[in-house]
Amino acid sequence: MLLDVHDLHVTLPDQGRKLRAVRGVDLSVAAGETLCLVGESGCGKSMTALALMGLLPRRAERRAARLRLGLTDLGGLSDGAMSALRGRRMSMIFQEPMTALNPVFTIGDQLCSVYRRHTRASGAAARARAIDVLESVGLTNAALRMRQYPHQLSGGLRQRVLIAMALICEPELMICDEPTTALDVTTQAQILHILKEAQAARNMGMIFITHDLGVVARIADRVAVMYAGRVVEEGTREAVLRHPAHPYTRGLIASVPKPGGGEPGQTRLASIAGNVPAFHQEDARCPFLSRCLQRMDVCAETPPPVRQAPAGQSFACHLLPGWVESRAAGVEKRA
Incomplete structure (x- = not known):
């Protein structure tokens, strides 16, 4: 290395x-x-x-x-x-x-x-x-x-x-x-x-x-996604861009304009609501908590563990692999 x-x-x-x-x-x-x-x-x-x-x-x-x-x-x-x-x-x-x-x-x-x-x-x-x-x-x-x-x-x-x-x-x-x-x-x-x-x-x-x-x-070749001073997702280019696991990574990718995605002047760009937390904050909770659409009670109580996604990349989140997509789809449907 x-x-x-x-x-x-x-x-x-x-x-x-x-x-x-x-x-x-x-x-x-x-x-x-x-x-x-x-x-x-x-x-x-x-x-x-x-x-x-x-x-x-x-x-x-x-x-x-x-x-x-x-x-x-x-x-x-x-x-x-x-x-x-x-x-x-x-x-x-x-x-x-x-x-x-x-x-x-x-x-x-x-x-x-x-x-x-x-x-x-x-x-x-x-x-x-x-x-x-x-x-x-x-x-x-x-x-x-x-x-x-x-x-x-x-x-x-x-x-x-x-x-x-x-x-x-x-x-x-x-x-x-x-x-x-x-x-x-x-x-x-x-x-x-x-x-x-x-x-x-x-x-x-x-x-x-x-x-x-x-x-x-x-x-x-590989991608490391940073948020609030931390690496929240890391893996190969294909894994991170095609199968993002962390809600923040999903938000970043969703905010990229897509050519031909709608009528000119009629398409609203996706965005991640809220602000980055203060960098003085301790690690007692998930730093993405206030901006996450898939947040749970545990996110406010303990730092997120590092998990392995099905595509092979690592990500720091309380959501289990596969939960991100299902919970995100539910949020979008309700919206």
């Missing part, structure tokens, strides 16, 4: 209280595999990624029963050792390319500094490597792009530069934090193609964070 995470927690101080942003997350990624983290904004996806990369805010607390990259215990590394590993063995593509790139340095300076930092290569070797990796992610006139500043590039080109920066040292694991969110559909398809080609060429593990289930259907 390339990445092995068990019982990951992240807490942040908040006006004298502790904000529990990530709560008991278990994740694993194999070499060459793509794990998609999905869920609403604010459910803990990006905070989980930052915890893996060691890039949490200064006052944040991270703890985990197990946090390993290959044979390396990430939880036991010093700041210096983590800095040496970050960018070399694991890298990250951040959500907004304009703020992730330094506006006062050229593209070439930023790429070469990353490569020289981790390989001690000469300036000429770093420049040659930077041009090569820019061309591999679809940038034409790479030598010219090396002399340009971030503001001189479009959003799609800036995103390609970030991908090149993440790939320049050929990492074992790459984390992509919604890298296609602000891009048009054509550019989005190109970026996804570049990422999958780079992954296949290097047998690289990838964690892809997104709220776009269309992207998940296209690139995921």
